[in-house]
Amino acid sequence: MKAPIVAAILVSFFLVHRASAHRLDEYLQATTIDIGKSRLVLEIRLTPGVDVFSKVMARIDTNRDRLISEAEQRDYSDEVLHDLSLSIDGKQLPLRLTSLTFPKIEQMKEGLGEIVFDYEAPVPSGIERRKILFENHHQNAISVYLANCLFPKDPDIRITAQNRNYEQTVYRVDYTQAIAPATAIASSSGSSVRNWLIADAIILLPSLAILWQRRRRVIQKDTAGVRPNAI
């Protein structure tokens, strides 16, 4: 910083607080839900603030060796999973962990580390109007939450309402899902098969009748001892 700029800066610092560039006293837990016809995909990003790092770390580093082993990572993902709940139309859905990522401990200490868990759950086939209820109560004494749905990639799925409590620990999503086309295809394909069978029968039956008549005549002639064109 040289003279031309520095000289111009006659700054009063009365409003400048001590800088906090990183998350401090909160454990940010941000969830996105991707709704598909056959499955729900959840991504949860957890960022412990500097001041709550030790509380979060205590739950992860259970053997207190200041390292996060793979077993501890999986145990922590199980613990988080235990504090989550996901249901559709009132029926509980089993969440399956599909991937997990842990940052370096140094990053977490500085409030920069993001733990990421990806889960998925199968969606049972159902009615056109559906309701998802997601709850996250993991370490809620120190946490702040974000819960959102990704804009559905499937054009048959349309989110119609989203409701949350103030803390966003409880998140309800109403959506519609066009299931008619699949049924319509099934029923139309069924009826078309029927139509083809009937058409085939209409064509085949007279032919079969003619063949049966000819065969009958041959048998009658054979029975009479007359062999046409016999040498």
Add this chain to the structure above:
Amino acid sequence: MNALAKRTLWILPILALLCTSLRADTPQAATARIVAAANAFLATLDESQKKHVMYAFDDEKQRATWSNLPTSMVPRGGIKMGDLNEAQRSAALALVASALSQRGFEKVQQIMQGDELLKHNDRDARMFGKNLFYISILGTPSERSAWMLQFGGHHLALNITVSGENGILTPSLTGAQPALYQLNGKTVRPLGAESDKAFALLNALDGGQRKRAVLSFRMADLVLGPGQDGKTIQPEGLKASDMNEKQRAMLVDLISEWVNIAPDTFAAPRMAEIKSALDDTWFAWSGPDKAEEGKNIRAYFRVQGPKLVIEYAPQNLGGDPTLHVHTMYRDPTNDYGRGNNKQ
């Protein structure tokens, strides 16, 4: 280098800006001007510095290497201002100025100035200050094929894709800390207009509209901030189709605070695109609906349309959230110009 020469070098970006603002550019002229500024900057660098600045256009890692955080926490690619000599720094800033509007460059300077204050206040030159802003170029500056200029540091990430006549500013992050300070006896609020215009729009809504616009839950941070490329969330709040003409004009004016960071030749088609989908654009607010005169709001807000996501999130990081703001500007259909530049 004598003092006069130094002063002249600092004036170069300002002159570049004045030329931009005085001239009604065609898109081709705007692109030509940015390319010329990029080549002029590159010509000031030695080979080793060029290697630090230049990346392949398809370098996805570098493309996504931006953040709101200080560069000591999230290292950026490129070369930092502190590693450039006066002439090189002047050329770098002239390049940034050439790719922005006058107000856009002013905003960038105010954000950098805020970080300089943090450096003095915290006495931490490793984490804050104007010297810690980085510049990088992805691809080869060209008037025809796509290339990209990145400039950023703490609270700033400009990702400018230039592709022939098109200039795309998304995704870009602007933030400020302190988001209000005194300089030369004047109060500076780098993101003050964003705050004031959103607050004015909220207050222009009637009871029913307000009920739909104000979310009943707390928004603790940006949803689609750094690292969230490629995601689009379900919009919420009040739709512009349910606003009257005055309110819609206020919404457009609010959006222009981000769109008009780009020069007019690039901002005008972008704004036309946003206006064409205005009916499907939503405004949502979360947090206190009161603000002190001359200060920033404490509330989060989001403007979201089919080709637009804007988020404004005061940061409750142990201090006054009106003094620490993060904002995000995205086009879910064309971040990094991907909609225009299918590789």
